[in-house]
Structures are given as structure tokens and as C-alpha cells.
Amino acid sequence: MTQPDTDSEPDGTVVPFRSPRGGAVPHDDDTGGTQAAQPGTGAADGEDEKGRQILPAPGGGEDRAEAVPHDDTVLQGVPVDRADVTADTGTYLARTRERMAQAPPIVHPVLRSRRDAAEAAAFVVRYNAYLMAFHTTRSPLYVLRLMSHSPRGTARLVARWWEWVVDAEAKPVRAKAAGSGDAMQWITLSREETRRTRPRKIASAILAGAGMITAFVAGVALPGWALGAGITLLLCGLGALGGNPDRPVITRFVSEELLKPLDSTEVVEALQALGIAKPKAADGGLRFAAPIMRDGPGWRAEVDLPPGVVAEKLLDRRAELAGAMRRPLACVWPSVGSEHPSRVILWVAQKDPRKIKRVWPLLAEGQVDLYAEFPFGVTPRGEVVPLALIGTNMLIGGVMGSGKTSAVLVIALAGALDPTCEMHVYELKGSGDMESVQPVCYRYVQGDDDEDCEQALTGMYALEREMKRRKKVIADLPVEDVPQGRKVTRKLAEKYPHLKLHPILAIFDEVHTLFEHTEYGSPAAEVAGRLIRKARAYGIILVVTTQKPDKDSIPKMISDNAILRFCLAITGHIANDLVLGTGMYKRGIRANIFEPAEGDDPKDSGTGWLSRSATNARIARAYFIGQEDAREVGRRALALRTAAGTLSGEAAGETVAEEDTSTIVRHLWEVWPDGAEAVHSRDLVAALAAYRPDRYGAWLEIVGTTEADTEAKRSAQLSAALKPFGVPTKQVHRRDRGGNRKGVTLDDLRRATPADEDA
Numbered sequence: 001m002t003q004p005d006t007d008s009e010p011d012g013t014v015v016p017f018r019s020p021r022g023g024a025v026p027h028d029d030d031t032g033g034t035q036a037a038q039p040g041t042g043a044a045d046g047e048d049e050k051g052r053q054i055l056p057a058p059g060g061g062e063d064r065a066e067a068v069p070h071d072d073t074v075l076q077g078v079p080v081d082r083a084d085v086t087a088d089t090g091t092y093l094a095r096t097r098e099r100m101a102q103a104p105p106i107v108h109p110v111l112r113s114r115r116d117a118a119e120a121a122a123f124v125v126r127y128n129a130y131l132m133a134f135h136t137t138r139s140p141l142y143v144l145r146l147m148s149h150s151p152r153g154t155a156r157l158v159a160r161w162w163e164w165v166v167d168a169e170a171k172p173v174r175a176k177a178a179g180s181g182d183a184m185q186w187i188t189l190s191r192e193e194t195r196r197t198r199p200r201k202i203a204s205a206i207l208a209g210a211g212m213i214t215a216f217v218a219g220v221a222l223p224g225w226a227l228g229a230g231i232t233l234l235l236c237g238l239g240a241l242g243g244n245p246d247r248p249v250i251t252r253f254v255s256e257e258l259l260k261p262l263d264s265t266e267v268v269e270a271l272q273a274l275g276i277a278k279p280k281a282a283d284g285g286l287r288f289a290a291p292i293m294r295d296g297p298g299w300r301a302e303v304d305l306p307p308g309v310v311a312e313k314l315l316d317r318r319a320e321l322a323g324a325m326r327r328p329l330a331c332v333w334p335s336v337g338s339e340h341p342s343r344v345i346l347w348v349a350q351k352d353p354r355k356i357k358r359v360w361p362l363l364a365e366g367q368v369d370l371y372a373e374f375p376f377g378v379t380p381r382g383e384v385v386p387l388a389l390i391g392t393n394m395l396i397g398g399v400m401g402s403g404k405t406s407a408v409l410v411i412a413l414a415g416a417l418d419p420t421c422e423m424h425v426y427e428l429k430g431s432g433d434m435e436s437v438q439p440v441c442y443r444y445v446q447g448d449d450d451e452d453c454e455q456a457l458t459g460m461y462a463l464e465r466e467m468k469r470r471k472k473v474i475a476d477l478p479v480e481d482v483p484q485g486r487k488v489t490r491k492l493a494e495k496y497p498h499l500k501l502h503p504i505l506a507i508f509d510e511v512h513t514l515f516e517h518t519e520y521g522s523p524a525a526e527v528a529g530r531l532i533r534k535a536r537a538y539g540i541i542l543v544v545t546t547q548k549p550d551k552d553s554i555p556k557m558i559s560d561n562a563i564l565r566f567c568l569a570i571t572g573h574i575a576n577d578l579v580l581g582t583g584m585y586k587r588g589i590r591a592n593i594f595e596p597a598e599g600d601d602p603k604d605s606g607t608g609w610l611s612r613s614a615t616n617a618r619i620a621r622a623y624f625i626g627q628e629d630a631r632e633v634g635r636r637a638l639a640l641r642t643a644a645g646t647l648s649g650e651a652a653g654e655t656v657a658e659e660d661t662s663t664i665v666r667h668l669w670e671v672w673p674d675g676a677e678a679v680h681s682r683d684l685v686a687a688l689a690a691y692r693p694d695r696y697g698a699w700l701e702i703v704g705t706t707e708a709d710t711e712a713k714r715s716a717q718l719s720a721a722l723k724p725f726g727v728p729t730k731q732v733h734r735r736d737r738g739g740n741r742k743g744v745t746l747d748d749l750r751r752a753t754p755a756d757e758d759a
């Protein structure tokens with residue numbers, strides 16, 4: 001398909017034609033654009049035939065009646081699209097600039113990157129070697145096929161020779177002369193025929209004789225192999241003359257999906273099939289912004305969709321697009337271009353990425369430094385996607401079979417391979433997919449029962465306590481040790497090993513199991529919210545995964561404060577934005593373009609949008625590490641830690657202390673003044689903070705603009721914490737404590753206390 005030449009002049013010539021009443025209409029032959037409404041075109045008054053508006057002639061208004069008379073006189077319109085107004089794009093400079101902007105690069109893109117050039121060269125060599133081997137193995141078949149055509153070749157050769165010997169070309173002329181009764185002409189033609197054919201007949205006889213003698217001598221004198229080769233050659237030669245175009249001798253190598261380069265016809269036809277390009281136009285109303293070119297291990301097309309069609313439309317229909325192109329889903333990657341909303345960047349892989357085995361570079365050897373990057377996955381183009389976790393936290397979301405577990409396993413194994421990293425793993429699916437890292441974990445919990453959720457909650461409390469410990473020790477350090485602010489850095493961790501500031505990787509797989517728990521869900525959401533906001537500064541990396549990205553399964557605090565986000569296949573824009581952040585769906589960062597695994601077909605499993613922000617989002621497929629390989633890595637990690645002496649917690653055979661999971665209701669009973677029917681929130685907050693500073697001490701740090709505001713804010717914290725347990729705060733009167741104030745009544749507290757708990 002050729003592209004429209006945007007630089008050329010309009011094709012048509014503008015000719016004067018009659019006004020509705022027969023008057024000639026003047027035209028502006030520079031632009032070709034000044035045309036008046038023709039009779040029968042249906043164009044409205046004040047519009048040309050293309051619907052462009054025509055203004056009344058200068059001096060319009062009152063004078064319009066004169067300028068556009070209702071008789072045969074000429075229409076004096078001035079086009080809205082005036083040549084002088086659009087002159088900017090018409091000048092040589094403007095046109096040349098536009099041309100230059102679209103000019104192909106001087107150095108072919110493949111040659112710009114050493115990696116691309118090497119890959120292209122290797123590919124060409126591989127391809128030609130393959131072709132050679134392919135045809136060489138089939139050459140005996142080709143010879144047989146050729147020989148099978150030899151009878152037809154012989155017949156063709158004999159027929160042609162005979163026609164030449166008898167001068168068959170001249171036969172109709174001689175027959176005509178014989179029919180016309182012109183004796184002189186006939187005699188002349190006969191003589192001529194004899195003169196031409198006699199030497200041919202003699203030559204043929206000699207050749208036939210020589211041929212027979214040669215055949216006889218060869219048959220007698222030549223060895224069998226030479227005779228055989230000669231006959232084969234002769235038959236092949238005759239076979240070549242008897243070729244049939246419908247039965248080619250050479251097997252053509254055709255691969256629909258593998259090597260078919262992307263071309264504009266394919267793009268246009270696919271978009272037409274989807275109803276996005278115009279059905280009848282040869283170019284589908286599309287415009288190719290740049291020539292289709294090789295881009296890494298695939299091709300890249302930049303297409304402007306027809307006016308009014310936005311590129312986002314195509315994102316939602318990736319599977320249909322791949323179907324229309326007859327290419328595997330994993331090969332077709334549309335994205336929205338940055339120039340304007342109708343620009344599509346279509347990247348098509350040359351080979352199905354799922355069939356390219358990508359091995360995690362750390363599978364067989366190597367260690368990880370969690371303060372630096374480690375390989376997490378690959379882009380559809382095959383580029384390695386690194387991940388740096390220190391100073392961040394991560395939210396991974398996706399439907400069942402989207403590949404969350406395998407993605408988080410890469411992270412867990414990376415953590416395991418850093419001997420300094422303390423691993424806390426809560427695998428709340430209970431499938432055992434993370435067992436490979438258990439031997440190196442400080443704390444490992446697997447299962448989705450109540451006690452597993454309880455342990456996950458206590459784990460969160462323990463992390464919060466550790467965070468506070470680190471915060472305190474860092475706050476006590478001299479300022480020159482923390483020039484970049486009071487946070488954990490590698491330098492700090494190495495300088496003060498006794499302070500134990502090593503990285504902690506805490507993974508909560510399928511965390512919705514915990515957040516949805518009737519008893520532990522609410523306190524877990526609270527503590528997780530605090531951890532996700534603050535822990536990263538202290539070297540504690542929180543990674544949570546969920547297969548239920550909805551507001552009940554991911555607390556707002558987490559979806560709002562997650563830094564790294566990996567959104568695998570999901571359904572709908574709400575889930576998309578919960579995992580990736582508000583507004584991402586609108587910006588075209590859409591994870592509903594991925595398909596989760598179906599049966600044995602992994603489809604897009606493991607593939608998702610990895611983002612830090614809207615401008616830093618890319619599609620990545622996490623490395624897939626099979627369970628056997630993962631166990632091998634786990635064994636290596638154990639050996640590394642044993643050698644480094646960094647095994648701790650359960651991995652070192654210690655019993656990790658059980659945390660207190662008692663609820664705020666229990667704590668209220670502990671601090672409740674004997675005999676009081678009601679207690680003010682202000683007093684309860686102070687009592688709770690004194691009783692359990694690790695849990696409630698933070699409330700006293702809340703400060704408002706006035707004393708009353710401070711009190712109100714702290715009381716609000718208490719109300720929020722009691723709400724999940726059904727304990728309301730309301731106006732209560734205590735004469736001895738300042739009269740009317742917000743507080744809790746003993747009755748309400750009793751009602752919220754489980755029957756088996758002794759008040």
C-alpha cells in the first residue's frame with residue numbers, strides 16, 4: 001500500500017460551474033478549495049459541496065442580498081478555509097519541515113544499536129543456514145519431481161522442433177495463398193518454404209543420427225554410474241521443459257506466523273475487519289506516520305487512525321486484533337502514541353515470546369544485593385526488566401491464573417539470594433508455591449485458616465515494632481551519618497551492624513484472605529496502612545499480592561500508597577486503577593488487555609503493567625521459575641546464608657515469639673475505670689496509649705490547631721478503631737471529668753465483647 005503523499009498538490013482541477021440558477025461560479029485555483037454548493041448536492045446555504053462554510057462576500061450583512069442575488073448572477077462566497085490563512089503549511093519551508101519530520105533516519109535503526117545489529121546479522125545467518133539445510137535434505141525429492149515432468153518436457157521439445165523444421169509459422173500464409181488462387185504467389189512461397197526447411201531437415205537428421213550413435217556408444221562404453229548420471233541429467237533437463245506452475249518442484253517455505261513481516265496491507269485489513277478503519281477505502285482512512293520498520297525482535301508500525309477514532313479503542317480489542325492479523329496474542333502489542341490520541345504504536349513480535357525460553361539469570365548462579373537491582377522479567381521485546389525494591393513497597397494484583405504467585409516467587413527468591421535480607425513470608429493461599437524459600441525465612445506461614453490469618457496479623461505488628469525500633473535508633477544517630485534524611489541506607493547498615501538495619505522483605509501473598517477476615521481484617525488493614533506509608537524508609541519492603549483487586553480486599557491506604565505496582569490480567573477499569581493507581585486506565589495503562597492462563601495455555605500469564613507512575617509504566621513478563629528450579633535456588637540461598645552466618649528466626653531453629661493479637665475491645669476492658677458507666681474518648685485514648693504504647697502511642701502524636709481540635713482528632717481515631725467492633729462513640733456525661741464529651745458507654749462495650757471473653 002502506498003501512503004498518501006501529503007506533500008503533493010490536490011489531484012483535481014477546479015473548473016467553473018454554474019450556480020443553482022446557472023451562473024458561473026468563480027474559483028480560487030490556488031487552493032482548489034473554493035467551490036460553491038452544486039444543485040442537488042444537498043449542501044446547505046453558506047456551505048460548499050464538502051460542507052465547508054462559505055462566508056458572504058466582503059461588505060456582507062445588509063449587502064448580502066446584493067452579493068448573493070436570487071438570480072443568475074455569480075455567487076460571491078469567500079471560503080472559510082482561506083489560502084492565506086493556511087499559508088503556513090503551504091510554504092516551501094513549512095512543507096519541507098513537515099517532510100523532514102517524517103524523513104526516514106539516515107542510519108537504519110537496526111544499525112544504531114550494537115545489540116540490534118548483532119541480532120539482525122545473527123538472524124540473517126541463521127535463516128540462510130536453515131534454508132540451505134531445508135532444501136538440501138529435500139534435493140532427492142526435487143530430482144524425482146523434476147524427472148517426473150520429463151515426458152511432458154520431451155513432448156514439448158519434439159513439438160517445438162517439428163514446428164521449426166516444417167516452418168509451421170508460415171503455414172497459414174501459404175494456405176491463404178493457395179486459397180486465393182494466386183499461382184505465382186503460391187509458387188514463390190513454396191520455393192521459399194523448401195529453401196528454409198531443407199537445411200533444417202538435414203540438420204535434424206544429422207543431429208538425430210549423432211544422438212543415436214552417442215547414446216549407443218555411451219551405453220556400451222560408459223560405466224553404470226556415469227550413464228545413470230547422464231540419463232538423470234537428461235531427464236532433469238527435459239523435466240525443466242515440462243514444468244507445471246501449479247506443481248512447483250521446490251517446496252516453498254511458508255510460515256504464517258513466524259517470519260511473515262508486518263506490512264501495511266495486513267494492518268489496514270485487520271483494522272478494517274475490526275471496523276476501526278474505513279471498510280471501502282484502500283488505505284482504510286489510516287495514515288502511516290512512519291515506514292513500518294524492524295524494532296528489536298519484531299516490527300513497529302505507527303498508525304494514525306481515522307479522524308475521531310481514538311487509539312484506546314484498539315487497546316481493549318487486542319485479542320480481536322491479533323485474531324484479525326492471524327498472529328498469536330502474545331505477538332501483538334498495540335499502545336497509544338504520544339503525539340495525539342489517535343496515534344497507535346503497533347509492535348508485532350516476529351516470534352511468539354512464549355516459545356522463547358527465558359531463563360532467570362540468577363537461576364543457576366549469582367547473588368542478589370537488595371540495595372541494587374535484580375532481574376525481574378522481560379518486556380515483550382525481550383529486554384530485561386530490572387527491579388529495585390529497597391526504599392519501596394509493591395502491590396501485585398491480578399485475577400486467578402494471571403501469574404501473581406510466579407511473579408512474587410521471583411521476588412522471594414531474589415530476597416533469598418541476598419544473604420543479608422531477613423525474609424518474612426505469609427503465603428495465605430496455602431498452596432505451597434513458596435515452600436522453596438521456607439528454609440531461609442525468619443518467619444514462614446502457609447495457609448488460609450484463621451490461625452494463619454492471626455499469624456499474618458501478628459507478623460504485621462512485629463514489623464511495625466521493628467519499624468519503630470529502627471526509627472528510634474536512626475533518630476539517635478548523628479546528622480552526618482544520615483545526610484540524605486533519617487532513613488536506612490546500605491552505608492548505614494554496614495557502618496552500624498549492631499543496629500541491625502539489614503533489609504527486611506515481607507511478602508503477604510493473597511493478602512485479601514487476611515483483609516477479609518471478620519476478626520483480623522480490620523486491624524490488619526490499619527497496621528498494613530501504616531506499614532505501607534512508613535516502613536520503606538527503614539529498610540522494610542512490603543510486598544502484597546491479591547487476586548481480588550476491589551475496595552474490600554485492598555484497603556485504600558494500600559492502593560493509595562503503594563509505590564511499585566504490577567498489575568496482571570484483571571477485568572474492568574476499577575480493578576485496574578485500584579492496582580495501578582487512579583487515572584491509569586484513562587491514560588491507556590490497561591491490564592485488561594492481558595489474558596490469564598486457561599488450562600495448559602499460559603496465554604499472558606505472568607505478563608502485566610509494571611509501574612512506578614503513569615510515565616514510568618511498562619509491560620513486563622515476570623520470569624517463570626518452575627517449582628523444581630525454585631527449590632534448587634532455595635538450597636543455594638540456604639548455603640549462602642549458612643556461609644555468611646545470617647540465618648535467623650525460624651530458619652535458625654529459633655521460635656519466633658507469638659505476638660499478642662488481642663483486640664482494642666480487650667484493651668478497653670483492661671483500662672476501664674472500675675464502676676464507670678461511661679468514659680470520655682479523651683481519657684480512653686490517653687489510657688490506651690499508656691497501656692499499649694506500641695499500638696496506641698501514635699495517637700498521642702496527633703496534634704490539631706487548637707486543644708479542642710487535638711482532642712477531636714484523637715477521639716476520631718478511637719471511633720475509627722472501635723467501629724469494626726460495633727462500639728459507637730457518643731456524647732456521654734461525667735460530672736467528675738468535665739461534663740458532656742464524646743465517649744464510650746459500658747453497655748456498648750459489653751455488647752461488643754464476645755461471650756467467651758470474660759469482662
Ligand SMILES: Nc1ncnc2c1ncn2[C@@H]1O[C@H](COP(=O)(O)OP(=O)(O)OP(=O)(O)O)[C@@H](O)[C@H]1O
Binds near residue numbers: 399401404407607622
Ligand atoms: N511468567 C510466566 N510465564 C509463563 N507462564 C506462566 C508465568 N506465570 C505463570 N504462568 C503460568 O500460569 C499458571 C498460573 O500462574 P500462577 O499460579 O502464578 O497464577 P496466580 O495468579 O497465582 O493464580 P491463582 O490466583 O489461581 O493462584 C502457572 O501454572 C503457569 O503455568
